[in-house]
Amino acid sequence: MKQIESSLYQIYKEMLSNYLESKNEHTLYSAQQFSKEMIEQDMSPEDMISLHLSVFREIIQYVPDDVEDSFDVLLEVMVGYGLAHREHQSLRDRQRELESELNVAAQMQQSLLPSDPPSNENGVELGLISVPAGKMSGDYYHYMTDDHGRLGVAVADVIGKGVPAALCMSMIKYAIDSLPEQRLQPGPLLENVNRVVEQNIDNHMFITMVYGFYDPDVHQFHYAGAGHEPGFFYRAKTDTFEDLKTKGLVLGLSKKTSYNEYVAEVELNDMIVLLSDGVTECRYGNDFIERDQITALIRKYSHLTAQEIVENVYRDLERLQSFQLRDDFTLLILRRNM
């Protein structure tokens, strides 16, 4: 430490005498560099002033008493700055800690979501993209093929975003996992999840969710929704989009809620589009994106694979909002291709 101090002293002395002799700008630039180094080494503002005074004394031999005394005042003032600086330092450390905790939590959350990429089997193709607005997401998605070759898909959206939403999201995962497989009919599934959510959620929170499965034997999509933003059904034959409307109350409000089940006949190249309200609540300036802008984007990329469609739609919408997501964004497309 002594060594560092003495070498700092030397550097500073050289800089100061240089400047006093030549008054050149280059020296001032080195002073800027020097201050960065000092901050790095946790040197307080008051120590810096003491250093200046001792170097100054040595260089000019005689410092007038008034000037010398004025430094007492300056030093006192700088003590306050020093305290603020140390507080800033400790907040910065604390923030780094929090950030790394949050990173661990975000990784854990990732492990709650399906880890294998969506497979394209049984005559359907699945594309999915889910991007949190912050580090953690309040959107949940799920896809799974059961023993009968039926592909179940879900998108759920927890009110709000960030950590509170993410904590709630895990509840959906456990609620679905705890159901025996024969219970995966959409209506009863939502009713079960609702019971779990209702018991475990804060009064002002709720979750919206849509769940459905595609049965490749009969080419039908069975689905039910709990207050969720309607998805789309794309008919390839007529090249048109319809709203995938469902009636049903949000999860978490009332224990006794029941959910209607709907069936859609799926023909070759038809698409089912599920999304979270982060997609439809996209805002650019003061405008909201309209639903037909989303379907126009899907149509624009419909010659690509389902995965490429969702990625391209996301990219375009992200650009439209100047790369600032306001809400978690999840888009899922299922397409019959056999």
Add this chain to the structure above:
Amino acid sequence: MNLELQVQERENESTVFLQGEVDVYTASTLKESLLPLTEKQDEKVVVDLSEVDYIDSTGLGIFIGALKSTDKHGSSLKLVGLNDRVSRLFDITGLNEVMDIEEGKREEA
């Protein structure tokens, strides 16, 4: 965007006039005023949304919390003057089925 809030209290009835956006930034303001009103037994609470352009999901959560509170305390909640965008939100979430909602501009009494 801000939320302006005015409460008019009469005997057993209070009307909350809102103006602006009910979103993640303003929701707590609404919660602080609305929730205590619903905690009075037999109180009829009316929320006038004629001047509200936008409600996000956090804002919606406040109305859900208020609804739960009316069940618990024996009060009632009514929403009036919803514009199309706001009305659509209550429609999608199924809340229009469980809440007392009067659409369109409210006639002056």
